[in-house]
Amino acid sequence: MVVRDIIEILKGEIICEGDLNQEIKTACGSDMMSDVLAFVKDQSVLLTGLVNPQVVRTAEMMDMACIVFVRGKDPDESIVSLAQSRDITLIKTRYRMFTACGLLYSNGLSGGTEV
């Protein structure tokens, strides 16, 4: 799966375009950035309902290529410009967290961990 596929599956809208052909192996969904930093390993997409610049910074530290904002949330300009400078793709989807994660999972994307 690549970033472009995620956009299609989630009927998403691109807010900030990075490398859309970047391969995505695993994903995680969380509104708690501390948990993302604690439990995630080698995951390349973050689904979140949290909208602030620290979401982008968390993705940056974790080498994530793509952030999906669920429930149709709109990041502001400061978030978009931060993502641009870090070459991170931002996507917005109207799906809620559970549904968005489920759609990606049923299309073959896993969490990358056993439990």
Place this chain on the structure above:
Amino acid sequence: MSNAIHLHYEVSGDDFTRAGEASGAVKKRLKSLGYNSDAIRRVAIAMYEAEINMVIHANGGFCDVDIYPDKVEILLADNGPGIADVDKAMQEGYSTAPDNVRNLGFGAGMGLPNIKKYTDEMRIETTLGVGTKLYLTVIVRE
């Protein structure tokens, strides 16, 4: 190259949106120096958590980073309130962060445990009413 590369950053205490600037800059620098990505990520996450802590709890401070061929040493120092109970602060899930910080996605009581998890050495010097110094070492090459 025997000399360390020394970097210094001031961390502003009143702008949460900028927290992570120093960690991001260090990450970029390590990448350009060719360190392996796993080691770079460990440095970045540990330093980022510490930077967030500084902004949340201590009204900012500074970071000194020394990059050696085989390790990265980081000092994060603040003039904040100090940590009353370090053992408790080291427990996963224990947090004294206010609700507004939780709304920003932090304050889950994972900061210090995460830092310990990602570093090879971690030392805390803290004095109530004076401030906290956090010394971190990450081994970057086998």
